[in-house]
Amino acid sequence: MNRPPRHRLVPTNVAALAAGVSEATIRKWVSRGQLTRYGTPGRSEFDIDELTRIALRRRR
Numbered sequence: 001m002n003r004p005p006r007h008r009l010v011p012t013n014v015a016a017l018a019a020g021v022s023e024a025t026i027r028k029w030v031s032r033g034q035l036t037r038y039g040t041p042g043r044s045e046f047d048i049d050e051l052t053r054i055a056l057r058r059r060r
Contacts, residue, residue: 004047009048012044018051018052019051019054035050035051035054
């Protein structure tokens with residue numbers, strides 16, 4: 001999978017706010033393979049478009 005453009009990547013705290021969940025839930029989604037983690041060790045980043053799709057699916 002290609003890395004998304006830099007302007008679409010957000011840190012864990014922003015990802016949690018965007019999805020309406022806790023930071024622990026974001027980490028759980030990553031460990032379960034439901035969300036792709038980008039970034040470097042100690043700096044997780046997530047694609048805001050992927051988070052939006054997940055959040056919309058959860059609200060249905």
